[in-house]
Amino acid sequence: MAIRDWPQAERPREKLLSRGAGALSDAELLAIFLRTGVAGKSAVDLARELIGAFGGLRPLLDADLKRFSAAHGLGAAKYAQLQAVLELARRHLAETLQRGEGLNDPMAAERYLRARLRDLDHEVFAALFLDAQHRVLAFEVLASGTLDGAAVYPREVVKAAIRHRAAALIFAHNHPSGSVEPSAADRALTERLRQALATIDVRVLDHLVIGEGPPASFAARGWL
Known part of the structure; x- marks a missing residue:
């Protein structure tokens, strides 16, 4: 019919x-x-x-x-x-984040970062740069790698934060394998970045691991 x-x-x-x-x-x-x-x-x-x-x-x-x-x-x-x-x-997701309003809905950032990173076949490490009111200043890919990982250098991340005049960041990276479980290396890198950014008074609000299903949030697990 x-x-x-x-x-x-x-x-x-x-x-x-x-x-x-x-x-x-x-x-x-x-x-x-x-x-x-x-x-x-x-x-x-x-x-x-x-x-x-x-x-x-x-x-x-x-x-x-x-x-x-x-x-x-x-x-x-x-x-x-x-x-x-x-x-x-x-x-549409990008413009929703960049309308000049504070990022009061964590799910908005999650939806955008999932849309950008979930389907890539190589690992990418990226960040949302935010101002003091948590308004989005920029999205930037900080490193791209192979299926095994991406090289991220704290000095370059600090330079990017200064360039964007950021007061806070949300990190995200994808696992092409589909698993969202953070590795020990993910946690160690996040801590190095957090310490480096603290020297210029920039806060790390979260680090999301993107894969199949809901992302893993470092903030939700109490790791930040």
Whole structure:
């Protein structure tokens, strides 16, 4: 049955408009993006099939052009549209953090840092630089490495804090393996950075380890 023949309250687009995007399933959200199905399948049917074939919504969204375009009902045009949507989401998160208001919601920083770092295939160490009112001054990648780690030098981090005139920082780095459990090396590095930044009166508010699932927070564990 075509979606236009469904009860109006159950059609994905109308459902979103009346109840909000959070009320929709992954397949329904994807169906709105796809707009149309293929012969014998509605957009929702096609969306369910694609999510199953890719092993979930995230693998579908993370697929490269070749694999994405090879799927039935997709192609280069849809891939370009999807990449544009994902980049819009990242930029929206960035602007949300940079509106000049204090960073009173820790989840806002977490969402942004996850969007920036979660899907990278190499380790990256980055920081959000904040002013005295915890307003975001800048996001900067401080080091990039291989799957085994990234070289981070306290002196360079201190120089970056001075350059941005920061009063506080939130560090974040990703674990490409997916594990969010901080290593002993992660803890030792964070302590070295905290001590180095203390010499210029810059506070480290948190260090987030990004991987699969919710990030690990050093602050939440009482390590800062």
